[in-house]
Amino acid sequence: MPVARVHKVMKVETSPAPTATAPGHRRALPPARRSARRGRITATLAVLTTLLMLLHGWIPNRIANFGSFVQTFLPWTGVAVVLLSAAALLRRSRVALISVLLPALTWAALHGGTFLDRGAGGAADLTVVTHNVDDVNPDPAGTARALAASGAQLIALEELTDPAVREYEQTLAGTHPYHVVEGTVGLWSTYPLRDTAPVPIMPWTRALRATADTPAGPLTVYVAHLPSVRVRLGSGFTTERRNAAAGRLAGALAGAPAGRTLLVGDFNGTTDDRALAPVTGRFRSAHDEAGAGFGFTWPERFPVARIDQILVRDLTPVSAWTLPATASDHLPVAASLRF
Incomplete structure (x- = not known):
């Protein structure tokens, strides 16, 4: 009787052949890697903004006075922080x-205290006002009345013209009987003034010195108007004339x-601008x-910079x-001041 032979069939399992990726398509990245790639540019800009705020003193002025430009508008780096935060959220x-936390915390450390009232409190002995009144001011008398209403004992004016000086003199005569005008700057006072003289910082007079005899003793007052600066293509932040005048004032x-x-x-210029340090320092x-x-x-x-200053010693x-x-x-x- 024939013997039936049983054959065992072996099944060999093989891995499926890799599916070819269609031309023009990439494999999907894991979510974590996709998130990192999306934020790469924003993170880089956040680090650069932080370095700009921390190292602004190292930015050279040799090229277009860029260091002074950054320092003049340094508080506006806060706008960059807001834009970077929005970009990070959108991405x-x-x-x-x-990464955006870096510039946000840096800005807060540098400027956060600005929003606090830093006043010393207590009584003041003197109030002073300074104002660039604009050489094309259409209402000098109204400007003078507004400044006198502040109650200031000393009022310093810059960018005066001959016709306007007469209006300021007439309007302030009743409240500030003592005054001196040198060139385009002037000082009106409720206290007697003496030892008045121009201070040569430019070919024409834009600074003066006077001594005010206050009830608490003499007070030396300087009034100055440094040359304007401009931002121009090709030459950048043009501060050379201003810096030269500041050097003469410092002298x-x-x-x-x-x-x-x-x-x-x-x-x-602002007090952050290193080019003015010989004066402001x-x-x-x-x-x-x-x-x-x-x-x-x-x-x-729409003020963007504090270029009008009251400095004390x-x-x-x-x-x-x-x-x-x-x-x-x-x-x-x-500003109100105490002796």
Whole structure:
């Protein structure tokens, strides 16, 4: 009887052949890698913004005075922080969101205290106002009345013209009987003024010195208007004339008598601008010590920088603020001081 043979069939399992990727298509990245890739540009910009804020003092002025430009508008790096935060949220990237914390915390450390009221409190002995009144001001008399209403004992004016000077003299005569005008700058006072003289910082007079005899003793006052700066294609931030005038002003201040001193006026620059350090480094800013907010003064409709300054030596700032707009393109600034 034939024997049936049983054959065992072996099944060999093989892995399926890889599916060919269609031309023009990439394999999907894991979610974590996709998030990192989406936030790469935002994270890079966040780090660069942080470095800009921390190392602005190292940015050279050799090329287009870029260092001074950055320092003039340094508070506006906060706008970059807001835009970077929005970009990180839109990209839904954890890497970008974490990276944006760097410039956000840096900005808060540098400027957060600006929004606190830094006033010393207590009584003040003197209030001073300084204002670039604009050489095309259509209402000098109205501007003078607004400044007198502040109650300031000292009112410094810059960018005066001959016709306007007569209106300021007539309007302020009743409240500020003592005054001196040198070139395009002037000082009106409720206290007697003496030892008045121009300070040569430019070919024409844009600075003066005077001594005010206050009830607490003599006070040396300097009023200055440094040259304007411009941003131009090809030449950048043009500060050369301003810096040269600041150097001459610094030389005059070096020979000033010791004691209580005020330096006020339109500097066409902020106290952060290193190019003005020969002048600002000798004094303390009333607004930085006793103001609230950034106190931007120019242009008056949408101020972007505080270029009008009240600087003090051997005086204590009690409070500092900007006054309401006049017919000028600058806002007036005021400070109350204690001897």
